Amino acid sequence: MLLIGISVWAEGLKSPNGQTSLNFELKDGVPTYYLSFKGKEVIKESRLGFELKDAEDLISGFELTAVETASFDETWQPVWGEWKDIRNHYNELFVSLTQTETKRVMNIRFRLFDDGLGFRYEFPEQANMTYFVIKEENSEFAMAGDHKAFWIPGDYDTQEYDYTESKLSEIRGLMSTAVTGNASQTPFTEPGVQTALMMKSDDGLYINLHEAALIDYSCMHLELDDKNMIFKSHLTPDARGDKGYMQAPCQSPWRTVIVSDDAADVLMSNITLNLNEPCAYDDVEWIEPxxxxxxxxxxxxxxxxxxxxxxxxxxxxxxxxxxxxxxxxxxxxxxxxxxxxxxxxxxxxxxxxxxxxxxxxxxxxxxxxxxxxxxxxxxxxxxxxxxxxxxxxxxxxxxxxxxxxxxxxxxxxxxxxxxxxxxxxxxxxxxxxxxxxxxxxxxxxxxxxxxxxxxxxxxxxxxxxxxxxxxxxxxxxxxxxxxxxxxxxxxxxxxxxxxxxxxxxxxxxxxxxxxxxxxxxxxxxxxxxxxxxxxxxxxxxxxxxxxxxxxxxxxxxxxxxxxxxxxxxxxxxxxxxxxxxxxxxxxWDDTKVLEAEPGDYITFARKEKGSSSWFVGRTNDEQVRTSKIKFDFLTPGKKYIATVYADAKDAHWETNPKAYEIKKYVVTSRSKLSQMCAPGGGYAISIVEVIEKSDIRGIKRL
CATH class of the missing domain: 3.20.20.70 (Aldolase class I)
Structure with a gap:
């Protein structure tokens, strides 16, 4: 079908659970998209396209020539990983765009998951565009507010920077102190940041921007228009300043947006893995942790x-x-x-x-x-x-x-x-x-x-x-x-x-x-x-x-x-x-996030592959905090011995870093733990199923 008009909406798309929504609009010939989560704006109106070298740009003048939707649901097993089984479940929107004057075709494929979005550009084999050079990719991510962000400076050569926590509007002013020395570094602009970029909105949304399946393409950074709070893709150039040499048929990496109102969901997301192709090797016996x-x-x-x-x-x-x-x-x-x-x-x-x-x-x-x-x-x-x-x-x-x-x-x-x-x-x-x-x-x-x-x-x-x-x-x-x-x-x-x-x-x-x-x-x-x-x-x-x-x-x-x-x-x-x-x-066979707040603390529980044993780890920031967790991830009706390696009461990363204590408890799925975490501290727990009753004699129940 051929759809022409001042503003053309493609079919809207919802995630499998209905909580995340995507809309695509061809607005005055310019492709744009919107993303929301539970009715809250995540990505406001954002434009898509490319600037090309020595050729007309792929930014405007498009007609919508085809729209397709699909659903996909599979469970696959990684060779190694955080989970034995990973579910790959999404709804897909495919739009085919033809530039009216040049007759060049640019397709955009969106995949909407319960926890976010992936999209990429696809260029089919075509008579009017085979070889082309990218001057810049113009993928936008328009933020709905001046979010808190955890960022490192945009750089073509290194990610070896400490993270800065600030509002988006503060990035420009903090850039000079965020850039520290490295053996090879090329900061590219102010304000520019690298992915994966983690943000938190004032209304409690956790938003992460990144990319998936980076093959035969330049790594993407994000350049911020801090007046309008819009990120735009910024590709790493080559020695001549060009951003990418392409030959159709070809495609870009996926651009990803992970979103939730629970920080743990960001850590549990498998969008990045799911947007990559299945294992390329028939024989994987030689690959082992x-x-x-x-x-x-x-x-x-x-x-x-x-x-x-x-x-x-x-x-x-x-x-x-x-x-x-x-x-x-x-x-x-x-x-x-x-x-x-x-x-x-x-x-x-x-x-x-x-x-x-x-x-x-x-x-x-x-x-x-x-x-x-x-x-x-x-x-x-x-x-x-x-x-x-x-x-x-x-x-x-x-x-x-x-x-x-x-x-x-x-x-x-x-x-x-x-x-x-x-x-x-x-x-x-x-x-x-x-x-x-x-x-x-x-x-x-x-x-x-x-x-x-x-x-x-x-x-x-x-x-x-x-x-x-x-x-x-x-x-x-x-x-x-x-x-x-x-x-x-x-x-x-x-x-x-x-x-x-x-x-x-x-x-x-x-x-x-x-x-x-x-x-x-x-x-x-x-x-x-x-x-x-x-x-x-x-x-x-x-x-x-x-x-x-x-x-x-x-x-x-x-x-x-x-x-x-x-x-x-x-x-x-x-x-x-x-x-x-x-x-x-x-x-691991399974992974749980028990507590999480970026920049403050994270507590993971993981089940050893092929075993009934679990391990817990908590990393803490510079503040004294009390971690409170439940052991409800354990199998009901079974008893375990939990060995807790924790900070001593007077532990501190600077003044007393070696102060730790080791305690053992008998735990079940109903047990709870309240544990002090020192500045720069945390704790680790090994949890082993009880086989013989004699193994737990004299051990305190938690």
Whole structure:
């Protein structure tokens, strides 16, 4: 059908439960949409379209040529995840638009879920538009008020910022202090922010803006018109300033809006995963969650070194390390790695990450050096074959580390050889890094060129049955559903910054609402020595947390890849608390959010996959708070032993971070807990079903 008019409404759409409503309108030839939740405005009139380079824009002059609606309902099972079963239930509106003068076709597909919206642009094969270059995507998100927001500055190269909490109208004035230093950064405008953006309206709506299924396209930021409270998409450019090279048939990533009047629903939303395609692999037996330790934290704190020598300059294939003097600080040496392997084997860890094992670390940073690593040549004190065999004899794998130093074309030059080296030496997972400015020079971490590289590395790794944990890469957008060997990302300010001056105390009460909306994060928790000077007297940083909260992060910061990041000798002094790290699961059958308020606190309960055991974690901000939870997620009629790892009464992240207490209770589905949480604190609970009555003798009932 062909619909022409000054204002043309397509068929309105409601979510399966009827509480979320979408309307599409072609207004004077301009595509617009509206979104509401329980009768409240979420997205006001917002325009859609594209500015193109050297071609007429796809913004106005459209006719509505087709409208289709559909419903979809399935339940699927992820390879790993927060739930054994995930429901994908939505109603869909598809509109086909033809630009009257150019006869070019642009389709828009909307999917409306109970907890929000996803929409994307689709360009079918057509005679009048095959190749085109995006100057800018003009997707708008018009806010209904001056919401409270949790944001980080828009940047083409990094997400490693602390979050700022402010009104939307205050973002511009706070931008100069929100932008802090990084090894590679390109803030793009004021006021611009990154997704996932978390907001709360004055009338109690929680709103999250993000994207899903980012493939062959530039990462989206949000540029704010703070006079009208309208966000507009802002794509990451390439070295020439172009935003995307497209060839029809093609499509954009999904733009997502999650909305609820309960913050817990945002954390429980699976919109991002559901908008990605099903698993691309027939064989997934080689993909498995990993709990690991690593030779890492001592280097981050400055106690040790990645580099083998103190030479100011080295060249691969030319520098003879056997003739150079070691610096006696190199951490990735045979003796130390064997000690970590022994510790991992004794305490049931799957793998040991070793950074700094390969030649080239002396002058890798900040030099814009192309041929910096070859990813296969070890330093003289790292015996690959011996350590491979030793780890294997202990039932432990070594985890590979590939730092590219931003030299992406060098990584691709060596990638097949590096992955084959891993396969030959019993490595099945790799932590990759992209610290520094990108080579080819002028490209950004979040542009289309780099997005395609990350995808290439992921799919290439799958050919060798290798799992990827990418650091400094583009933020995740749910691709782990399609490519489950993407078992981790960093893409945010993680624990390492605690050794670089510290993260905001409320940081981990925000990240699940922002960074984790796209997928799991390798946050590297488990720091038991908050005073960094104990490792390096020249480093006065403090980890802004209590030990109890470090335990909680294994539950609140979801990842199938979890690290016990501190040193073995430190854990040896706190083996009673370390027991929780040993016990906690990393793959789940079910997840519940018991309490949640962004920036203040989050309490998760998760059921271990294939087990009756549950684990609870609570992360708290800088205020003393009392957590009150019910155990009604437990199976009625059964008894459990709950081991509670909590802040002591006088605990405080700054003055008394190591003060914790461990108590045991007998609990049932009717039990309740009221637990004090210190500033920067929290608690963790392991809950195990009672098998024998004798197991609960002398244990207090809760």
């Amino acid at each position: 990993v709990k690991y330790i690593g030779v890492w934290w001592e280097m981050i704190t400055g106690k040790g070194s990645w580099a083998y020598t103190d030479l100011p300059s080295v060249k691969l294939g030319e520098t003879d390390y056997s003739l150079t003097e070691p610096n006696d600080k190199h951490s990735a040496n045979n003796t130390k790695v064997k000690r970590y392997v022994d510790f991992a084997s004794e305490h049931g860890f799957d793998a040991v990450l070793v950074e700094g094992w390969n030649e080239g670390w002396e002058d890798w940073f900040g030099k814009s050096k192309d041929y910096v690593f070859d990813f296969v040549t070890p330093y003289p004190d790292f015996d690959v074959e011996m350590l491979r065999d030793y780890a294997k004899s202990k039932g432990v794998r070594l985890m590979m580390h590939h730092e590219t130093s931003g030299s992406v074309r060098n990584y691709e030059r060596h990638m097949d050889k590096a992955y084959q080296f891993m396969a030959d030496n019993n490595y099945n997972s790799v932590k990759s890094g992209y610290v520094g400015d990108i080579i080819p020079r002028g490209e950004y971490h979040y542009g289309q060129w780099m997005v395609n590289h990350y995808q290439y590395a992921l799919e290439k790794a799958a050919e060798y049955k290798i799992m990827i944990n990418a650091h400094e890469a583009v933020r995740p957008t749910g691709l782990c559903r399609t490519y489950p060997n993407l078992i981790g990302n960093e893409s945010a300010r993680g624990t390492e910054y605690e050794a670089f001056g510290g993260n905001n105390v409320n940081h981990t009460t925000i990240l699940p609402f922002t960074r984790l909306i796209g997928g799991p994060m390798d946050y590297t928790p488990g720091i038991f020595e908050p005073d960094v000077s104990q490792y390096n007297p020249d480093n006065g940083s403090r980890v802004r947390t209590t030990i109890a909260r470090q335990l909680a992060l294994y539950v609140t910061m979801y990842s199938p890849l979890q690290m016990a990041a501190d040193l073995p000798e430190t854990y040896a002094r706190h083996m009673d608390a370390f027991q929780f790290i040993k016990d906690v699961a990393i793959d």
